[in-house]
Amino acid sequence: MSNYYVKIIPDNPYCHVDMQAAEKARDYLEECSMVAMSVEIEMHEAPAFVDSGGYLQEIACPFCGGDLLDWWKDAMDAAAGENGLFAELDEKQLPCCGRRASLNELKYDYPCGFACTELIVLNPRNQLEQHHIEAVERLLGMRIKVIYSRI
Ligand SMILES: [Zn+2]
Numbered sequence: 313m314s315n316y317y318v319k320i321i322p323d324n325p326y327c328h329v330d331m332q333a334a335e336k337a338r339d340y341l342e343e344c345s346m347v348a349m350s351v352e353i354e355m356h357e358a359p360a361f362v363d364s365g366g367y368l369q370e371i372a373c374p375f376c377g378g379d380l381l382d383w384w385k386d387a388m389d390a391a392a393g394e395n396g397l398f399a400e401l402d403e404k405q406l407p408c409c410g411r412r413a414s415l416n417e418l419k420y421d422y423p424c425g426f427a428c429t430e431l432i433v434l435n436p437r438n439q440l441e442q443h444h445i446e447a448v449e450r451l452l453g454m455r456i457k458v459i460y461s462r463i
Pocket of ligand 1: 373374375376377378406408409410411
């Protein structure tokens with residue numbers, strides 16, 4: 313059986329959530345009936361790639377829609393530090409149309425992201441609803457992105 317995760321990350325890849333706020337958000341999610349068993353908090357010193365696992369089908373240019381999957385693999389290798397983290401998400405020239413975008417701005421389907429803090433909900437029973445997302449945003453004091461992932 314494959315595992316299904318919902319990963320909650322700050323909208324800003326460089327944002328470090330403080331542990332107290334992250335724990336409050338975790339406690340809230342664990343109390344919601346949507347959560348299965350547990351919510352894990354992961355902290356990284358620099359942005360980590362937060363992927364959608366088996367749901368990731370396509371990576372495209374945000375401007376022209378060109379397929380960037382092959383280019384993206386090399387660009388990720390070049391951008392990753394020795395620790396596998398992405399200290400800099402600089403804009404790069406894209407091979408499709410020549411415009412510039414950062415790895416965080418590409419169109420990932422399903423969505424992926426980069427983040428220093430992740431709240432990982434394992435095998436939730438139900439979908440996160442908008443009011444759950446808003447409550448977590450209030451607890452963290454920032455906009456969040458929700459990444460759906462399957463291993
Ligand atoms: Zn393009």
